[in-house]
Amino acid sequence: MERPCLRMLFIGLCFGTAGLVVLWTYVGTKEAKHPPISFLSQHFAKLYNSRNFSTSPADVQLEISSEDSESSSSSFYSEFGISLESYSSLQQTLYWAGPDTTITNMSLSTSPDHSTFIIQNLKDSYQIGEELFVTIHARDFNNRSKLYGGDFFQAKLFSSESPKKTSVFGEVVDLLDGSYSVRFLLPWVGEAQVAVRLIHSSEAVQVLKHHRDTDSDRVSFLGYFEGPGPNGTRLKETVLCNVKSDKNGLERINIGDCCCEYKDSRTGEEWRCRRPKSLPCSARVYHSIGGYINYMTAEEEMFLNPSNKGINGLNNTIKILPSNRSTEIDVTQKCRPGLPTPVPAGFYLNDVWTSFVCNTHHFTSQTTTQCLKDKHIYLMGDSTLRQWFELLLKVVPSPHLAVDVENNIDVHWRHHGLPVRCQKSEVTNLHYISNQIDDLNGGPHSVFVIHLGVHFTTYPLEYFTKRVLRTRKAVLDLLQRAPETTVVIKTANTGFKDLFGSDWYVQQMDTILRWAFQDVGVYILDVWQMTACHYSKENIHPGEVILRNEMDILLSFICPA
Numbered sequence: 001m002e003r004p005c006l007r008m009l010f011i012g013l014c015f016g017t018a019g020l021v022v023l024w025t026y027v028g029t030k031e032a033k034h035p036p037i038s039f040l041s042q043h044f045a046k047l048y049n050s051r052n053f054s055t056s057p058a059d060v061q062l063e064i065s066s067e068d069s070e071s072s073s074s075s076f077y078s079e080f081g082i083s084l085e086s087y088s089s090l091q092q093t094l095y096w097a098g099p100d101t102t103i104t105n106m107s108l109s110t111s112p113d114h115s116t117f118i119i120q121n122l123k124d125s126y127q128i129g130e131e132l133f134v135t136i137h138a139r140d141f142n143n144r145s146k147l148y149g150g151d152f153f154q155a156k157l158f159s160s161e162s163p164k165k166t167s168v169f170g171e172v173v174d175l176l177d178g179s180y181s182v183r184f185l186l187p188w189v190g191e192a193q194v195a196v197r198l199i200h201s202s203e204a205v206q207v208l209k210h211h212r213d214t215d216s217d218r219v220s221f222l223g224y225f226e227g228p229g230p231n232g233t234r235l236k237e238t239v240l241c242n243v244k245s246d247k248n249g250l251e252r253i254n255i256g257d258c259c260c261e262y263k264d265s266r267t268g269e270e271w272r273c274r275r276p277k278s279l280p281c282s283a284r285v286y287h288s289i290g291g292y293i294n295y296m297t298a299e300e301e302m303f304l305n306p307s308n309k310g311i312n313g314l315n316n317t318i319k320i321l322p323s324n325r326s327t328e329i330d331v332t333q334k335c336r337p338g339l340p341t342p343v344p345a346g347f348y349l350n351d352v353w354t355s356f357v358c359n360t361h362h363f364t365s366q367t368t369t370q371c372l373k374d375k376h377i378y379l380m381g382d383s384t385l386r387q388w389f390e391l392l393l394k395v396v397p398s399p400h401l402a403v404d405v406e407n408n409i410d411v412h413w414r415h416h417g418l419p420v421r422c423q424k425s426e427v428t429n430l431h432y433i434s435n436q437i438d439d440l441n442g443g444p445h446s447v448f449v450i451h452l453g454v455h456f457t458t459y460p461l462e463y464f465t466k467r468v469l470r471t472r473k474a475v476l477d478l479l480q481r482a483p484e485t486t487v488v489i490k491t492a493n494t495g496f497k498d499l500f501g502s503d504w505y506v507q508q509m510d511t512i513l514r515w516a517f518q519d520v521g522v523y524i525l526d527v528w529q530m531t532a533c534h535y536s537k538e539n540i541h542p543g544e545v546i547l548r549n550e551m552d553i554l555l556s557f558i559c560p561a
Helices: 039-051 070-080 088-094 202-214 298-304 365-372 383-395 433-438 461-481 503-517 528-532 544-558
Strands: 116-119 131-137 152-158 167-174 179-185 190-200 219-228 234-243 260-263 270-273 284-292 318-321 346-349 352-355 376-381 409-415 446-450 486-490 523-525
Touching: 070 461, 088 503, 116 190, 131 152, 131 190, 152 179, 152 202, 152 503, 179 190, 190 202, 190 503, 202 298, 202 503, 234 284, 352 544, 365 383, 365 544, 376 383, 376 433, 383 409, 383 544, 433 461, 446 461, 461 486, 461 503, 486 503, 486 544, 523 544, 528 544
Parallel strands: 376 409, 376 446, 446 486, 486 523
Antiparallel strands: 116 131, 131 179, 152 167, 152 190, 167 179, 167 346, 190 318, 219 234, 219 284, 234 270, 260 270, 346 352
């Protein structure tokens, strides 16, 4: 049940001994007035329709392997109200083009040095609110045009004028013939330049796909067992652990006298550890990451080596002038659950993010405290949400572990549960998000912030989809019993480019996360674009400039203007 004046400190789950904080808050859900017609509303009108999924999660089926029993799959579908007939729409959204056959010759892969981009119909100047179109031409290491798609490009428009620090994300569309179209909105007055990066070639994506489906044990975990020994001694053993599965490489743990199995009675999630030699399975006390195993061949590694490199183009300076017609750059739509996320979702100007989703605003320490008064906030996810917790420690003026007694504010952070790549942590502190949500009442002063992402990159999409759908069901149940609860889904950051956590993996999982919650009546806080287009060096843990902008959006959801 919800505890209105709860004062809690979670002891550094998976991250040492720092305190944890949870906020719960209420945001009204009244219909907001639509903004007046402007270049933004005209620009996004067609995007809202094109970006929405053709079917909702209620119409989607999951792909169950043949080794799963008919009864268990039927039970799973019925539990979540998911149709077996329509999962194909999500599958089509996740489809990623590529070569028809496996490419083993590095010279045939996409070369960042030979690939180029051009600005279509370049003009001497543009007006704010216009669109700019760019075409990318992929070429291989022999400087020959590629004839198929599947390359993973990212693009942004930025200002080199100091000190503007201005940038906006560009949407890349694969034309499936070796060329790609990029669309930019021009949202500021001044100068701008185009930047395009090849994150992974289509051949590198081929490698990533293969290892996601065959080597899910490439990140290993450890279980620490402790118990009494002879003559008053203390026995300790450490063994390998991972998700229980007899496919995708996870079956490799099953050797000898194996194993200790741990099934969560509420979610059905299963974890498996090799059996200790001298201690019972019940003696498992701690969990941690074990290590990383690189199963790639030397040839496969070559495909991934030229990752995240800029490509060449006619780097013309774009001149953006004020518009001759009446334009309104500010979004006046009041923040409310269920609003779609356009591309772009906003832009940076002087390191401040202007959202195109709804009317967000900047919060000082004082206005943050006013917004969070009498609120209880729960941050449930990974270390990127822990960064939000740590930022709140700085802005909520209280010396007692992010608990402001005077204003009745408390903030808690909890990890999303196994699998977790973390330091040695107590097993009893690792709880699945759906269970945590089920144990709380919610209400008008409660805010849940949820994120699932990079810790799942080594597993097949089917596994991640099931975890997301369980979380979705818990959120639906929460909103049914307490409809005034505020629920925010944080999307993924950009950051990693390797076999163990590539942005390509994360983007596909992020697609599933957005799909699952598109019709639930929650807020979607898009940080993918915010981290992809900023000038700072990409890091899975963004710097404070980005974090403060993310926090302003969160607080705007909690306290809409």
